[in-house]
Amino acid sequence: MNLQILRPVTIKARVTENLKARLTAELNAAIQQLDDEMAELESQVKRAQLTAAITPQQQLQLRQLMEQERAARAEKKAQLQAEISRVQALPLGAEIVQGTVQATATVKVGDSLDALMAAEIVVEDGKVIEIRGEL
Structure with missing residues (x-):
């Protein structure tokens, strides 16, 4: 049966060499996307802070949220950069x-x-x- x-x-x-170049390019693109997302987030926070309807407490919350997002993206970026180093070191x-x-x-x-x-x-x-x- x-x-x-x-x-x-x-x-x-x-x-x-082609694989290493392709993987490195993919990782660099992911890093660039993180940078672009961070710039957009900072822009949105600045626009929100300029709004007259936002209270000081809300501004503080926005800044704290921004710092959390910045820290999370910085950690992810560091991981991606470490991965690039590992790719380059592959025999x-x-x-x-x-x-x-x-x-x-x-x-x-x-x-x-x-x-x-x-x-x-x-x-x-x-x-x-x-x-x-x-x-």
């Missing part, structure tokens, strides 16, 4: 996990479940270069 199951397949990318030819996908597999009595669950696809610059395990 055979049974069809869904199982995870790990996608790994071989580190190349060429190393393999990094890019994610997982689901694939179907046929299982029958006597099959090695460990072998079925250990499937990997290795890509280099967007092209599949190796398939490991039982697909």
